[in-house]
Structures are given as structure tokens and as C-alpha cells.
Amino acid sequence: MKYIRSKRKNIQKILFSSLLCSNVAFLILTILIMSCIQYFSLHQNMENDIQRTGNLIANEVDLQISQMDNICLNVINSTEIKKAFSTWVSAELPSVYEEMQYKDALSAALVSVKGVDSSIRQVNLYSMDGKGYGVGNYTGELNIVPSTQPWYLPTKTLNGQRYLSASQNYLLSRKSGTDTERIYFSLYRMYFDNFHNPIGFVEVMKYYDTVFETAQSPKSNYNVNISVYDQSGNQLFPAAKEGANFFNYYDVLESGDYSRGDPIYNTVRRQQEYVYATISDYSDFVIVTSIRYSDFFLPIINNLLWIPSLALLLFCICYLIAKKMSRWLAFPLTKMYHFLSNIDPRDQFNEIQMEDSGIIEIDKLRDSLNSAIRSQKASTQAMLLLKEQELQAQMLALQAQMNPHFLYNSLNTIGAMAEEGMNSEVTKMCQDITSILRYISSDKESVSTVEEELEHCDLYLKCIKLRFKDSLSYEFDIDDELLDLPIPKLCVQMLIENSVKFVTRTQPPWHIRIEGYIDNERWLICVKDNGTGFDNSVSEHLRRQMDEILSCSLLPSLQLDGMGILNIFIRFYLTFGNSFIFDFGNLPERGAFVIIGGHLNEEDKTL
Numbered sequence: 001m002k003y004i005r006s007k008r009k010n011i012q013k014i015l016f017s018s019l020l021c022s023n024v025a026f027l028i029l030t031i032l033i034m035s036c037i038q039y040f041s042l043h044q045n046m047e048n049d050i051q052r053t054g055n056l057i058a059n060e061v062d063l064q065i066s067q068m069d070n071i072c073l074n075v076i077n078s079t080e081i082k083k084a085f086s087t088w089v090s091a092e093l094p095s096v097y098e099e100m101q102y103k104d105a106l107s108a109a110l111v112s113v114k115g116v117d118s119s120i121r122q123v124n125l126y127s128m129d130g131k132g133y134g135v136g137n138y139t140g141e142l143n144i145v146p147s148t149q150p151w152y153l154p155t156k157t158l159n160g161q162r163y164l165s166a167s168q169n170y171l172l173s174r175k176s177g178t179d180t181e182r183i184y185f186s187l188y189r190m191y192f193d194n195f196h197n198p199i200g201f202v203e204v205m206k207y208y209d210t211v212f213e214t215a216q217s218p219k220s221n222y223n224v225n226i227s228v229y230d231q232s233g234n235q236l237f238p239a240a241k242e243g244a245n246f247f248n249y250y251d252v253l254e255s256g257d258y259s260r261g262d263p264i265y266n267t268v269r270r271q272q273e274y275v276y277a278t279i280s281d282y283s284d285f286v287i288v289t290s291i292r293y294s295d296f297f298l299p300i301i302n303n304l305l306w307i308p309s310l311a312l313l314l315f316c317i318c319y320l321i322a323k324k325m326s327r328w329l330a331f332p333l334t335k336m337y338h339f340l341s342n343i344d345p346r347d348q349f350n351e352i353q354m355e356d357s358g359i360i361e362i363d364k365l366r367d368s369l370n371s372a373i374r375s376q377k378a379s380t381q382a383m384l385l386l387k388e389q390e391l392q393a394q395m396l397a398l399q400a401q402m403n404p405h406f407l408y409n410s411l412n413t414i415g416a417m418a419e420e421g422m423n424s425e426v427t428k429m430c431q432d433i434t435s436i437l438r439y440i441s442s443d444k445e446s447v448s449t450v451e452e453e454l455e456h457c458d459l460y461l462k463c464i465k466l467r468f469k470d471s472l473s474y475e476f477d478i479d480d481e482l483l484d485l486p487i488p489k490l491c492v493q494m495l496i497e498n499s500v501k502f503v504t505r506t507q508p509p510w511h512i513r514i515e516g517y518i519d520n521e522r523w524l525i526c527v528k529d530n531g532t533g534f535d536n537s538v539s540e541h542l543r544r545q546m547d548e549i550l551s552c553s554l555l556p557s558l559q560l561d562g563m564g565i566l567n568i569f570i571r572f573y574l575t576f577g578n579s580f581i582f583d584f585g586n587l588p589e590r591g592a593f594v595i596i597g598g599h600l601n602e603e604d605k606t607l
Helices: 011-077 079-090 096-114 152-158 170-176 249-253 293-303 306-341 360-419 423-440 450-471 491-503 536-552 564-576
Strands: 120-127 132-136 140-142 163-167 184-192 198-207 225-229 235-237 262-266 271-279 286-292 447-449 472-478 486-488 510-519 522-529 580-586 592-599
Touching: 011 079, 011 096, 011 120, 011 184, 011 198, 011 225, 011 271, 011 286, 011 293, 011 306, 079 096, 079 120, 079 198, 096 120, 096 132, 152 163, 152 184, 152 198, 163 235, 225 249, 249 271, 249 286, 271 293, 286 293, 306 360, 360 423, 360 450, 423 450, 447 450, 450 472, 450 491, 450 510, 486 491, 486 564, 491 510, 491 522, 491 564, 491 592, 536 564, 536 580, 564 580, 564 592
Parallel strands: 472 510
Antiparallel strands: 120 132, 120 198, 132 140, 163 184, 184 198, 225 235, 225 286, 262 271, 271 286, 447 486, 510 522, 522 592, 580 592
16 A cells, blocks of 8 residues: 655744745735725726816817807808808809909908908808809819719708818819818808708818817827717718728727727727727717727736735735744754755764754754764765775876886887997987886875976987987977976876877877966866877777766776876876866877866966
């Protein structure tokens, strides 16, 4: 049977959770109540502001329309204007002087009625038979046949009631010299004689953007869109332009009451919107104020941001109180728990430093843990001593393998020089080899300084040059900062021996270069030659063995012949652990390189 272990908690966490949960529950309830009250208040304020915007626009449009209608009615009720217009229209073949007199009288009468209101841009009179006269932006005769105009039938059908229309009056624009793109808003009425027979039409014109100025720039705290419709559902604002596509709010309004701001989906803008409708008192226009969801709710959210901030502040206070109380109640056990959970690997044998708590069980537990730590420290030190002795034995064994390897190569070289009769050179080489052997066997230390290693490398290369003379050249380029750094003994010399071995397999001249430098907090020594380079199979085999050493920490059995590169790698591994640099390969032009190095510690950085 499988048992499920429950998740364990410490005393502090249990106390902390209980105190915090009770405080947070009360806090959440309070915040929810405050948020709801604030939300509904802000929502209502936004609706009122948007409705006020719609009412303001409706009143302003009504004012503009009433001004136009007053001028129109004044013209219709002016006996002087109707008489002057009738006289001019009915005159048969008047002279030029008479024609001018008629027009001057008609202009004076129209100007007196138009008055000083600069927003009224034009007042026009049209007869039923096609004659017309206007004052304003253009003063003069208008050759317009009313029956051909789009406003004729609606105005005639209304039988004296006002008709409103927005259009581009190109004829007026051309004659007045104004911008042909300027849109006018016109109010039309048909007027009658004393027997109620229609005798003509009156047109009063304003600029379109004057009539709907407040609709173009609504005075609202929010990003609202305004649309204006007449009672027939014709869109008056925004003005319909060729190719423009507007969403028809009027058709949607007939299916519901939108005075409260009900939501709709705008299929043209592809967004959800709130829509409010207002009907103007004088003109009976339907003023539609729309605002998209994000613009509606974003101010509400911004005004509610202080509530999460307050909640966060109160939560922090509750958290701190619960934390302080729970820590005070469970301090001794918590301190021991954190000590055991956060032991520093670099100094893992520190004892628990804690004063007596006054609780027998806790003090006894502290003393027992400190006793266990002291026992573990003693055992670890003994184990490290044995490990260090083991590594030292391995290093000395590797160095002992390198001694006969060096002698083997040196004796071969001396033998070859003796066969060639180079007696003085053999003597010199024997002296240098004596110095090198004294360096190798001077003590049992497995490391030396870079300076000492390079001095004996120079002796070795001099011995080799005695045999090969000008066929072999070499050079050292070592930064002074590297000279005092520790390095496994004979490592650089073994690399040079390998270079000599492989360069002499090719045609001279032969060249060996030893470089030493510091790069990005790393010290590096590189040995280069112009020999045959590494064979691909040998290179793969060496890298595979090196990867196994790093992953498994198992050292292979080494043979005297051909052990140089791997031997040096193992000695670096035993000396520096995984924190060393070792790389080798072939140069682009010809030859091979081997790089050894390590990372500078804090003491080395001060060199």
C-alpha cells in the first residue's frame, strides 16, 4: 500500500500562514466593497459627462439652426424684400440702369435683414421659374433652376417648413473665389403670396464646420465620437465623402433606448462601443455620442489604481505583522533551520552561534548539532589529508615517467651527434643535460615557476640547436607578469620536445615559438611549430581521452612512448582541478600549436 506523505511545514510558517490568511481575508472583503462603490460612482459620472457633452452639442447646433431660421423667416416676412424681388423677376426687358436699380434695392433689403451676423455666409432668393439672387460671399444674380436641385422636392413637400442640407455649392464657390472644397450648410423654406400660392424659395447658408463646430471638437474629458442625424435618418455629421464608410447609428437606435449608454458593436470600426442619444429641441436632430469600450473603461481603471496600491500597502503591513509575530514565536528553531540550509561550502564547519533560548529541548538540540559538526570536520580533514597524499603520489609518478622520457630523447640526440663527429657539441650538450637533470631531480616538488621552467627549456633548445645548427630556430615572447606563476614542472619542456620531434620530420628550416601572455584574467602559454601537425585520428583519440578524464576523473595507464600531450593534460588536471585551460590543434599555414594556462586568482591580479 502506497502512503502519501503530507507536506510538512515548520512552526513559523504555520503561525505566519494563519495570521496572514485571517488578515488578508478581511482586507480582501474591505477592498472589494470599496472597489464596487468607487466603480459605480465613476461609471455614473462618466455617463453623466458624456450625456452633458451630447446635450451641449445639441444646444449649440440648435442655436446655429435657429439663427439661420430667424434670418430665413425675416426674409419671408419682409414685404420690402418680396416686393423688390418680385419687381426684379417680373420686369420685362429692363434697361441696364433699371436692372441695376432693381438689384441695388434687392441687395439693400437682403443685407438689412441679414444684419451683421458674420456666421451667415449667404442669403439666396429663388423664383419658381429659375431666377435667383443672393448676397453674402457672393452678391449678384444666380442662374439656378430650383427644380433641378436636390433640395427642391423635399423643400416643396414640406410646404413652407424648413429643410436642412449639407452640400458643396460649387457655383457659389466659383463666383466668390473661395475654396471649392468648402462645405456649406443650408436652410431652405418655400414662401407664398397672399393667396398661399408658392412663389419662391429662401436659402440661408452657413459654413458646415461653423454649424457643427462643437461636434468636431466636443468639450469632453473623454475620447468621444459624434454623429448627427435628421428625423429621416440622413447623416448630417460627419459629412459624407466619396469612398467614406460610416456606421449607421440611426438604424440601431430604433431598436433600443440608448439614452443610458447601452453597448453596440460597430461593424465598420470593428469595436465594441457605448452609445448615447440626444434629440435636440429646436432642430429635432439626433445627436449620437459614442465611445469605445477601452476609452470608456480606461479612465475608470486609472481612477481605481489607488485601490490596488492601498491594498498592496495594507497587505505589506499585514505581512510584516504576521512575519514579526511568527518569527518571534519560532525564532530559535528557525535560526537553526536556516543555518543548516545555507551552509557555505567554503566554510561548512562553522558551529551554530546562538544564545540560550531558555528552552531545554532547543538548547540541547543546538549542542548536539555543534558536536556533530565538530566530528564531521575532523573526519573531513583526515580524508582530505589522505587525498592530498594520493594526488602527490600520482604527480610524482607522472614526473618520474617524464624523467626517463627526457633521457631517452636526449641520449638518442647525443648518439646521432656522436655518429656525425660533433664531439665538442656532444660535450656541451652533456653539460646542459646535466643542468637539466639537476633541475628535474633537485627536489620532490611537482611544480615550478614559469621563469625556472623556461630557463631549462632554453638549455634544452640550445642542446638541440648544437645538432641541427641553422636548420632550427626558436624564440621566446613571454610577458613579465607570468614569470612568477606556478606551473607543473617539465610541462613546457615536454611540449618543446614534441615540437622538435615533429618539425624534424619535415624539410628545414624549422622554427619553434614560445608565447606567454595574460588575456581576460587568464594566463596562457602557447608553443607553436612548423612541423607536420596533428593527425586527425590522433587528435580525436586524445580529445576523447581528455573528455573521459574530466567527466569520470579516471586516469588512464600511460606508456613511456608517445605520452607527452596526455601526460601534461593529466598533470594540469591534478594540479588545478577543472579550472585550467588546455587546447591544441593545427595552424592554418603549417604546423601545430598547444596552449596551456589557467585563471588568475586574487593574489595573481596584484602582480
